[in-house]
Amino acid sequence: MQYACVAATQEGARCRNFVEKPGEMCETCQELKTKGEEVKLAPSPDTILVKFNINPGWAQKFEEAGIPRKFPSEVILEEKHIAQAQQVNRDPYQLRNDIADSGSQVFGPKGASEVSIFQLLEELREKGYQPQGVHIRTRREKKFDVLVIPFAHGISEKNSTFLPEKALELLREFLRLSCWGFVHVWANSPEKGKIVHTVNLSHREPQKSPQWNLYFNHGLWAIEPL
Numbered sequence: 001m002q003y004a005c006v007a008a009t010q011e012g013a014r015c016r017n018f019v020e021k022p023g024e025m026c027e028t029c030q031e032l033k034t035k036g037e038e039v040k041l042a043p044s045p046d047t048i049l050v051k052f053n054i055n056p057g058w059a060q061k062f063e064e065a066g067i068p069r070k071f072p073s074e075v076i077l078e079e080k081h082i083a084q085a086q087q088v089n090r091d092p093y094q095l096r097n098d099i100a101d102s103g104s105q106v107f108g109p110k111g112a113s114e115v116s117i118f119q120l121l122e123e124l125r126e127k128g129y130q131p132q133g134v135h136i137r138t139r140r141e142k143k144f145d146v147l148v149i150p151f152a153h154g155i156s157e158k159n160s161t162f163l164p165e166k167a168l169e170l171l172r173e174f175l176r177l178s179c180w181g182f183v184h185v186w187a188n189s190p191e192k193g194k195i196v197h198t199v200n201l202s203h204r205e206p207q208k209s210p211q212w213n214l215y216f217n218h219g220l221w222a223i224e225p226l
C-alpha cells in the first residue's frame, strides 16, 4: 500500500507525493527540511465527511427513520455549508467546485480494504468532533445512494445533529460489526482556511471480519492490523 507524505505544502494542503511507509515524508519534503526550511505536518481537518455507499434497502430504512434525503445540488450546498459554517462571507462561485477533487489520497490510489471504523468513531468523539447534518445523498445516475455523516470540530453537543431515536438506533445497527471492503480517505486542500477530509466507504460486508482498524491519528490517518 502507498501512503501520502505526512508533510504540509506551502499552501497548507497535505503533500500529494506517496511514500512506502506510514508516517514518512517524501524526498522533496525531506530535502526542504535539510535545507533548513520549515516543513510542517499536514493539518488536522475542521470537518470530516464520513460517507457510506448504501444499497436501496438501507436508503429506504434510513429515510423512513427520519434521515433527510438530499439531491445533488442541495448536497453540494449542504457540504459547503458545513465546511464553511464558521465563515461569515461566502463566495457563491465556490459552490461549483467539487471539494473531493482538490485533495491527496491518504492511502494511495487503491485505498485500504477490509477495514473497521469502530475505533475511528470513538476517536472522533474523544477529539471533539460531533456529527452534524447527517443526510442521504441521492445519486440519480447510480444504483447506490450515499449516507453522509459529517463530523464537525468545535461545535457543542447540543448543536450537533438532532436525529429521532429510531434513526440513531438504525445508525448504530448499521455501524456495528461492519467490515468495509474499500476505504478511501481524501485530505482536501484548505478552502478559505477550512479543511475538509473525506472518508469514502463501500462494500459493507456483515459476514466478514475486518482485518484493519482505521485511525484518525490527529488528521494524518493510519491503519493498523486488528
Ligand SMILES: [Zn+2]
Pocket: 005, 006, 007, 015, 016, 017, 025, 026, 027, 028, 029, 030
Ligand atoms: Zn512531501
